[in-house]
Amino acid sequence: MTRQPPTFPSRGPSDHSVRDQIVEAAMQHFGHYGYEKTTVSDLAKAIGFSKAYIYKFFESKQAIGESICASRLAMIMAVVDQAMDEASGPSDKLSRLFKALVEAGAELFFHDRKLYDIAAVATRDHWPSAEAHRERLHRLIEQILREGRDSGEFESKTPLEEASHAVFLVMLPYISPVQLQYNLETAATAAQQLPALILRSLSAPYVTID
Structure with missing residues (x-):
């Protein structure tokens, strides 16, 4: 049976500690400023990562929100x-x-x-x-x-x-x-x-x- 890919696939190793770090930081940032008012650029700046680096692990802000x-x-x-x-x-x-x-x-x-x-x-x-x-x-x-x-x-x-x-x-x-x-x-x-x-x-x- 062919497995269908998830709607928002994870990028990079699924068990990578950086993914957990991004999600944890996103929870704190969204919790303070709200989800809809935050961009990936805002999140990258708050975490101290580049926007491109975050995209190695999540394809969009919604993918982070999904997690x-x-x-x-x-x-x-x-x-x-x-x-x-x-x-x-x-x-x-x-x-x-x-x-x-x-x-x-x-x-x-x-x-x-x-x-x-x-x-x-x-x-x-x-x-x-x-x-x-x-x-x-x-x-x-x-x-x-x-x-x-x-x-x-x-x-x-x-x-x-x-x-x-x-x-x-x-x-x-x-x-x-x-x-x-x-x-x-x-x-x-x-x-x-x-x-x-x-x-x-x-x-x-x-x-x-x-």
């Missing part, structure tokens, strides 16, 4: 994975998923505001890291719903893809970096009330409305 974004999204998913491991069943998993995503997103927003902007840009511009994160969450919701149907906790007449997508859309204002920044005041309440509403809907007798 940072992917690491932050991996941190969020680590929180989610822990929440899933502690859940007692499908209903509990869905509640814990929403709560973990809201809390992790809010934590990133408050403590790394400028780095949060990278996640917002990644979501807005459909970066591969953001799209992969979105797809993973969608599939996780679908998996939880399937488990709930198999155990008899959730109704099973609604098409699974339709139900999982609807749940994702309900969560979206509180888990999307672009939207969460406008919903922080209600995020804590939403993390409690919306999962309860979703679960009541999933477990309610299915009624066909003509």
Whole structure:
């Protein structure tokens, strides 16, 4: 099978310490000035490398941003994975998923505001890291719903893809970096009330409305 190259390939040895140094410096610089206001020239000057030298390891500013974004999204998913491991069943998993995503997103927003902007840009511009994160969450919701149907906790007449997508859309204002920044005041309440509403809907007798 032919392997497809990544959208933003790394230049130079992937384990080269210079790559880590560039990413670390970029995180500090983006964290202070913001991603969109920083150019590769600005970054090169701040790090003390030439612009051409940075391009030996990353083909663009977005490639550097992708590396940072992917690491932050991996941190969020680590929180989610822990929440899933502690859940007692499908209903509990869905509640814990929403709560973990809201809390992790809010934590990133408050403590790394400028780095949060990278996640917002990644979501807005459909970066591969953001799209992969979105797809993973969608599939996780679908998996939880399937488990709930198999155990008899959730109704099973609604098409699974339709139900999982609807749940994702309900969560979206509180888990999307672009939207969460406008919903922080209600995020804590939403993390409690919306999962309860979703679960009541999933477990309610299915009624066909003509």
